[in-house]
Every structure is written in structure tokens, then in C-alpha cells.
Amino acid sequence: MNFTQLQERLRLELRRRIERGTLSVSLLARQSDVGQSHVSNFLNGRRGLSLETLDRVLAAIRMTAEDLMPTPRGELQSEQLAERDAVPLVAHSVALHEPYLRPSAVVRMVVMPGKMLEELRPRCTATRRQWARFVMIEVDGKDVAGMEPVLKPEALLVLDRHYNSLVNYVPGEANLYAVRNDAGRLAVRYVEFHADRLVLRGYEPGSALEVMELEGDETPNDAIAGRVALILNRV
Numbered sequence: 001m002n003f004t005q006l007q008e009r010l011r012l013e014l015r016r017r018i019e020r021g022t023l024s025v026s027l028l029a030r031q032s033d034v035g036q037s038h039v040s041n042f043l044n045g046r047r048g049l050s051l052e053t054l055d056r057v058l059a060a061i062r063m064t065a066e067d068l069m070p071t072p073r074g075e076l077q078s079e080q081l082a083e084r085d086a087v088p089l090v091a092h093s094v095a096l097h098e099p100y101l102r103p104s105a106v107v108r109m110v111v112m113p114g115k116m117l118e119e120l121r122p123r124c125t126a127t128r129r130q131w132a133r134f135v136m137i138e139v140d141g142k143d144v145a146g147m148e149p150v151l152k153p154e155a156l157l158v159l160d161r162h163y164n165s166l167v168n169y170v171p172g173e174a175n176l177y178a179v180r181n182d183a184g185r186l187a188v189r190y191v192e193f194h195a196d197r198l199v200l201r202g203y204e205p206g207s208a209l210e211v212m213e214l215e216g217d218e219t220p221n222d223a224i225a226g227r228v229a230l231i232l233n234r235v
Helices: 003-019 023-033 036-043 051-060 072-079 092-097
Strands: 086-090 107-111 132-137 154-161 177-178 187-193 199-200 210-215 225-233
Touching: 003 036, 003 051, 023 036, 023 051, 086 210, 092 132, 092 187, 092 225, 132 199
Parallel strands: 086 132
Antiparallel strands: 086 107, 132 154, 154 225, 177 187, 177 225, 187 199, 199 210
């Protein structure tokens, strides 16, 4: 594959994300520190990108050049991601931001016992239903503060990214969510929505409430990566 073909694959990927509503020209320009007109001209095929600019754009959308190449490794990984009884372990930022999982974003595949995820009910917008549904994250000591003994350090959590509604999955029982925080990781908390703000609370009695301001035209559903569908605590 030559440099021109690489740029064309990137152009197609950016257009797909924009059409699906997960990216915009202004957001990409902001995140990559590339002029908005330059981004627009690239998307419309009127100009290319330098190597330095290409690197910045790839970093902004959390991709590498390898992700744009049609390699056997990528094809094999795509087949693995489609398996119902295996869930990809990914970084917190990937679980929150990436609708479609790149092979390089997957740390490893974790096989689930039985078919425990098949009957879970989704509740999300049509746009979110286009995302890869189940992902797994690992939480550390800071992540579980206020949530013990429900969560323990190094626990693995399966997130259902097709359930980001604040409606209780089980009536009368609060949902546990993975929600973005200011540190670029996911906070695992019970969530309520009051006065245009998300209120996050832990499990431990007396744990401090956290109030999250939504950004711009962001909705509560946008801030939620997904409902915690399964907790695998280390013994």
C-alpha cells in the first residue's frame, strides 16, 4: 500500500464516522490541531496530508497506520470480535469513545462462561446501536474508591454499551454505570440526573457525591459508556 492509498483509507474512515454522528469536522480540527478548512479540503479530496499532519489526525481518532492496512491479522481479529462468548478487553478511553473496535485497541479477548450475555436487553438510541456492544475494562484502586465491596481493585467489568439509558434495568434497582470522568478514565458509579447535571454516587454509605457538568450539547447518555453488565472480581 502506498501513501496515497493510506490517505484514501483514512478519508473513508473519517467520512464514515461523520456520517454515523460520532465525529464532526470541527471536533476533528480541534483534537488534531489542524485547521478546519484543511480538514474539510482533505475530506473532499481537494488536498492531502503531510506525514506530520497524518500522525496528528490518526492520534486524534485513536488509530494507527496499521489499522488502515488490510492485513490477515486484522481480518482474524475481526472474526474474534464477532464471537458472542468472547469480550474484548480495552482501555477506558476506547470503551467510552470508539464505536468500532480496532484490532490494535484490543488488549486481549476474554471468553465468557456460557451464554450469559445473549439475553441482556438493550436500551439506547439508534446511533448507539451501531456501536460494538460489549467491551471489558479493568479497574484499579482509585477507580473502585467508594465502591467496595461491590468492586475490588483489578476487577474486570463487562460493559453493555447498548444500555446507556438512565431507566433502571430492573425496576426499583439502581443501575451501575461506567461514566466518563475528568481524568480520561471511567468512573463506575450509580447515576442520577438532576438540574441538567449528572450526580454520581458510590456504594459505601457516606461516600461523597460527585456532580458532573455536561459539555456543550452533550446529553446524559453521551457521558455514559454503558451499563455494567457483569463484574469479575479477583479473589
